[in-house]
Amino acid sequence: MSRKAPEIDPKSAEMISVDGFVFLTKSKELRTVEGKAVNLRSQSAEVLSVLAARPGEIVSKDALMQAVWPDTFVTDDSLTQCIADIRRALGDDAHVIVETVPKRGYRLNADPSDAADPNAAAGTERAKTRSSRRGFILAAIVLVAAAIGAYYGAEIWRAAPVRSTDMPRIAVLPFDDMSAGGDRGYLGDAVAEGIITELSRSKTYAVIARNSSFKYRDQPVDTRQIGDELGVDYLLEGSQQKIGDRLKVTAQLLNAHDGSHLWANTYNREIGDLFVVQEEIIRTLADRVGRRIERPLPQSGAAQVSALRYHLMGIAEIRKDNSAAGSELLRQFSLKAIEADPNAQFGYIGLAWSYRFDAVFGWHEQEHDRDEALKRAAEYADKAILLAPDDAEAHHVRARIHTEAGEIEQALARFDQAIALNPSNSNILVGSTDPLLYVGRIDEAIDRIEQAKGVDPFHPDWFHWQMGWALWEKYDCEAALTAMRKMSRILSGAYRMLAGIHACLGNEREAKEALAVFLQNSPGESISKERREWEKIWTAPGSLERWIGHMRIAGLPE
Known part of the structure; x- marks a missing residue:
């Protein structure tokens, strides 16, 4: 549903002058006064357009969210990234042009009356005049910000999660x-x-x-x-x-x-x-x-509850130790769950996860290869779905197995079923973005990550990792790097993605350093192995070749 607030209806000015730049309100383009286009992500341009419609006025975070993401469940992270993107484009390191008004919103300090031909020489002179005022404004804002910070404390910048519906x-x-x-x-x-x-x-x-x-x-x-x-x-x-x-x-x-x-x-x-x-x-x-x-x-019955108990014990082990040993413990507890109640889904779900982990990480290769592990995982997941067709986790693990097998359309359909059965499971929402990104449905993937953040305000670090991948796919590698740096600790596996993002930005030294960290735990990785594993799955036009190119820059061996 559209919820465009009255306060953000655009004014009639076709150009807004912004400290040496002009913003064309109809086309939502940012240019220098000399007429050179300034790169700005589409959502960032939308945010700037809303602010430009009310220059000099405070626009609340809620109004910005409703205008830019009217039908999408997103958190304030999306808005924060866009504001940072706008400031970066404007060179607004001091936050003078796009001003944060604590607990109220943002204000664009611009003058619509200055709007003029972006190629006019007079624009440059006006920019100089505004720059002379900027020092005074900066000093005032620094003093005010210090006072506000002392009063409100560190939590002032944290916004409550954004609502996507009117449900309680x-x-x-x-x-x-x-x-x-x-x-x-x-x-x-x-x-x-x-x-x-x-x-x-x-x-x-x-x-x-x-x-x-x-x-x-x-x-x-x-x-x-x-x-x-x-x-x-x-x-x-x-x-x-x-x-x-x-x-x-x-x-x-x-x-x-x-x-x-x-x-x-x-x-x-x-x-x-x-x-x-x-x-x-x-x-x-x-x-x-x-x-x-x-x-x-x-x-409900005692046997079913006993099966659930063993299942939860196994899941606790793999969460505690995501390793071959943890997967083996999950498998043993899952077998106990099946013994307790062979007609309950829990043990079969656990076995499906265990064999799926074996396939993905190469565990227990002496017992079965990747294809055999995926086949066993699929059989157990299908059994769980047959016993409990309304169990979201059964559909979730099956969707993951479809993804690993390169069955992308089946994976997408199964993820949709899992999400419908448990919309509050943020892990399912973000997990569903793997097949979306593999086929190039980038905006849908970003929307789902934001939706997951909305229902999970204290979400785990790997959500930022997934957002980094999505923004890399979108060729917005600066924003991708910002997303990765939001992780409280860069996970070992995430260093490969970090290497690709640095390579995308031309940071060759940082790319090589990041990949070196990744290879410490995955010494067998190579260009040929990545191509072999992903060429049937990663079908978004040009994505795999672009990734291979960035891995070569980072120093991944052939």
Whole structure:
């Protein structure tokens, strides 16, 4: 839906003079006063166009977001990148031309009355006059910024996540585990994770991803602070306790704006009723602040819950140690899950992931080659889907296997199914950009990454890595480098992408240094190997050859 705010309707000026530059409002082109075009990404030009429509006035972040991304779920990262891009093009290192007004928005310090022929010599003289004023403005802004910084503190620049819909937004916090002895950790985060998945699937709420809501584990709950940081209306918190074959679950719903309690309940059930308890909590939440959910109660039983337990234990191992040893532990726990309940999907999903990891990373090559590993992974994923066609994770792993096998159209279709089943799973959203980028659907990939950031404000570093790849595909390597540098720690595998971006920018020394780091953990990589693995998958016109060229610049052996 279009939500163009009245405050950003463009004025009639066809040119805006901006400190030695002119911006042509109709064509959204930035030029020097001598008429030379200045390169600006399309979204950055859109942001500048909105600011130029109200020169000298404050335009809120929300208004900018609604104007440039009206139907897309994005975070303030997108706007921040565009503002940085505009400032870089204008040489505005001091943030004088595009001024940040803390907690209010941005202001373009430009004069529409100065608009003139960009080739006119008078433009140069005007630029000099404005430059003489710039020193005074800069000094004033520095003083003001210092005062503002002292008052508001470091968090002043952080904006709440942007809403993509009018649905209420909810975060499900990790449930405290009150079990004792060997029962502690029996089901880990099963209750909270199940509620996140089912709430998201119901389309009753916009649900924050697990990655972000679980950040608050073992922290005192400051409802309003968490609400502000995650941009949500409601918080669900609770606890779970296993005592023998009994399960006790407590849950309470909080208003994130004022901390008030809206609902609370305690459930004392048999352990096999876990999935029924989840469903009852979800239905109550929907009745209280959403829309009533009408569907049959799920099947539940002790064997199924036991299978889930083993599955979660295996997933915890691979998250802790993404290695051949971790994959082997995942496989062993998955076999135990199948033994506990051969009619539950959980063990088959775990085996599919395990063999997919073997194929991608070359683990257990003495037992099976890449094709054989992918074949086994596909068989287990298909079994999981047959048993649980509504399980998003089953479709997710199958989509990944399709991607690795070069079955791109099948991968895209399967990813769409997984996203429909769990829109709050940010990992599925970003994972789906692999096949999109392989076939050259770059803008769709960027939109999905931004959507994932919207539901996962504290998203993992690899999202920036994926954005770096997408922007490299878009030939915007400066922005790609900015995205990569947002990672708190450059992961080993990401150094190859970093090398390609530096090569794209002509930074040969930095490219060679980055690739050297990558090769420390992947010494067998070569031009011929990359071509062999990707030539049937990476079909976007010219992309693979461009990548190979950049790898040669970085020093990858033939």
